[in-house]
Structures are given as C-alpha cells and as structure tokens.
Amino acid sequence: MTDLRVLSGAGDAPAVLLLHGLGATADVWEGVARELDGVAWVAPDLPGHGGSRPxxxxxxAGVAEAVADLVDERGTVVVGHSFGGVVGLHLAGRPGVRAVIGVGIKVAWTGEELGRAAALAERAPSAFATRAEAVRRHLRVAGxxxxxxxxxxxxxxxxxxxxDGWRIALDQxxxxxxxxxxxxLLAAAPVPVVLARGEHDTMVTREQLAALVPDPVDLPGLGHNAHVEAPAALVAGIPALRALRA
Structure with a gap:
C-alpha cells in the first residue's frame, strides 16, 4: 500500500473503494466523493498511474492484489470504472467486500482490439516540451x-x-x-454485482450487459466517463450506490 498514491475521506461505514479507469487517476472521483458526503471513501491511483509505482x-489480478489492502474488512463497496471495474470484480471475494459496482466496463473484445492494446503497451512514452502538451495527451488517453x-x-x-520535458505518468x-x-468473474463473485453504463457509452452496449446480469443500469444522457460527466446523476442513478447515503 505504501507504493500507492491514495486519496480518502472520513465518514460512516460501509466504506467505498473507488477505482479509476485505464489512463486516469484517483482525482476523477472528486465529484462522486462529494456526492457521498458522510460516507467513508478511499481512491488510489492504480499501479502505473499517477503517483503510484508501476x-x-x-x-x-495483479492490480487488484496491489490495492487489496484498501478494502476495509468492516465493510466495503467497491466502485470501479472501466478497467477499474474489472479490478473491482477481482476483489469480490476479499473479506469485507459487500458489493461491486462496475461502470462502463467493456465486456466484449475483438482480436483486433486486443492486438491494438498490446501494440500500445510496447510503445515508448511520448515526450513533450511543455506540461500543457503532456496534460492534453493525458486527457485524450484517459478519455x-x-x-x-x-x-x-x-x-x-x-x-x-x-x-528537460514532460510525459504522462501512465505506464503504457x-x-x-x-x-x-x-x-x-461474475460467475465467481460471491457478493452482489451491479453493472452500469452511460446511455451514450460507445464502449459497451446495454444488450452486452443484459447478457451478463439481469438488470444493468443505464444512466440517461451520459457517456463512458459518467462519473466525471455527472457525478450526482451517477450516485442517484445506481440504487446500490444511492442507498449508501441513506
């Protein structure tokens, strides 16, 4: 856990563990954390992202193991976006995890898509002359x-x-x-799992989620990064998350 940059907020149990998507940092959860006012929360930069070591x-499974110590055994609801949602599913069997909420998980991959991802992993990081240029690249990569x-x-x-220059913190x-x-992962999960997506998310369809869980949540008017676009709507639109504020 000492290898992770971690943001957190005090509050009542159950705690909420917030896991960001590929390329992002824990800071994307600022709005959601604000909406969870009064609920304890913790959000790490996942390994190889932001201020966390690669x-x-x-x-x-390896990323899940790296953040597993952040699960509060007294009770934790894991909320993960995209990449972080899959990491959350790997944590489903950990002592203390009460439920997993996955938002915008891409559940269907083609061989071509996996090949492009593997090719990106082999690329050397791009160098930029200014911080502003590096920030622009980060925002594009993180969506x-x-x-x-x-x-x-x-x-x-x-x-x-x-x-003498700058680069994005992400380990490609x-x-x-x-x-x-x-x-x-869903078949093996011993706790309730909710899958949600923004209505306009182009990375995953409602039909794809409905083939995996009986009642996927569609968030009206939102896209892939629903937690950033409208954190209040995200919390209000997912009953399992909304109930934490009751």
Whole structure:
C-alpha cells in the first residue's frame, strides 16, 4: 500500500473503494466523493498511474492484489470504472467486500482490439516540451478531453517531468492486461454485482450487459466517463450506490 498514491475521506461505514479507469487517476472521483458526503471513501491511483509505482507485469489480478489492502474488512463497496471495474470484480471475494459496482466496463473484445492494446503497451512514452502538451495527451488517453479543465491543479498527478520535458505518468505497459473475462468473474463473485453504463457509452452496449446480469443500469444522457460527466446523476442513478447515503 505504501507504493500507492491514495486519496480518502472520513465518514460512516460501509466504506467505498473507488477505482479509476485505464489512463486516469484517483482525482476523477472528486465529484462522486462529494456526492457521498458522510460516507467513508478511499481512491488510489492504480499501479502505473499517477503517483503510484508501476508493476513489473500488468494483469487485472495483479492490480487488484496491489490495492487489496484498501478494502476495509468492516465493510466495503467497491466502485470501479472501466478497467477499474474489472479490478473491482477481482476483489469480490476479499473479506469485507459487500458489493461491486462496475461502470462502463467493456465486456466484449475483438482480436483486433486486443492486438491494438498490446501494440500500445510496447510503445515508448511520448515526450513533450511543455506540461500543457503532456496534460492534453493525458486527457485524450484517459478519455477526459472536454470533461476536465486542462488548468485543473488536480492534473498534477497525471504528468511527470522527464529530463528537460514532460510525459504522462501512465505506464503504457498497463495496456497489455488482455481480455478481462468478465463473464467468469461474475460467475465467481460471491457478493452482489451491479453493472452500469452511460446511455451514450460507445464502449459497451446495454444488450452486452443484459447478457451478463439481469438488470444493468443505464444512466440517461451520459457517456463512458459518467462519473466525471455527472457525478450526482451517477450516485442517484445506481440504487446500490444511492442507498449508501441513506
């Protein structure tokens, strides 16, 4: 756990563990944390992201192991976005995990898509002359372009100095995690699992989720990064998350 940059807020149990998507940082959960006012929460930069150290090799199970100590055994609801949602499913059997909520998990992958991801993992990180250029690349990679102000100081964790220039903090080798195997993870989960998506999310369809769980949640008017676009709507739109504030 000492290898992780972690944000947190005090409050009542059960705690909420917030896991961001590939390329992002814990800061994307700021709005959701605010909506969970009074509920204890913790949000790490996943390994190889932001201020957290990289792993020698990236697997979903390995990333889950790296953040497992953040589960409060007195009771934790895990909320993960996309990549982080798969990590959350790997935590489903941990002592203390009461439920897992996955938002915007891409559940269907083609061989071509997996090949492109593997190729990205092999690329050397791009260097930029200015911090502003590196921030712009981070926002594109994380799918946050147009959703987060490039001047937001919370982006400090997303970029790092690299010699005389800058680069994004993301370890690109994380793209090599491979096919997530969501169906198998759902079958093995010993706790309730909720799958949700923004209505306009182009990475996963309602039909794909409905083939895996009986009642997927569609969040009206939102896209892939629903937790950033409209955190209040996300919390209000997912009954299992809304109930935490009761």
């Amino acid at each position: 792993l020698g090799r990236y697997t979903f 946050l372009d147009g959703l987060v102000d490039p001047a937001d100081p919370a982006l400090d964790a997303a970029v790092v100095r690299d010699g 080798r994380a793209f090599a995690v491979g096919e997530p195997g969501v169906a198998g």
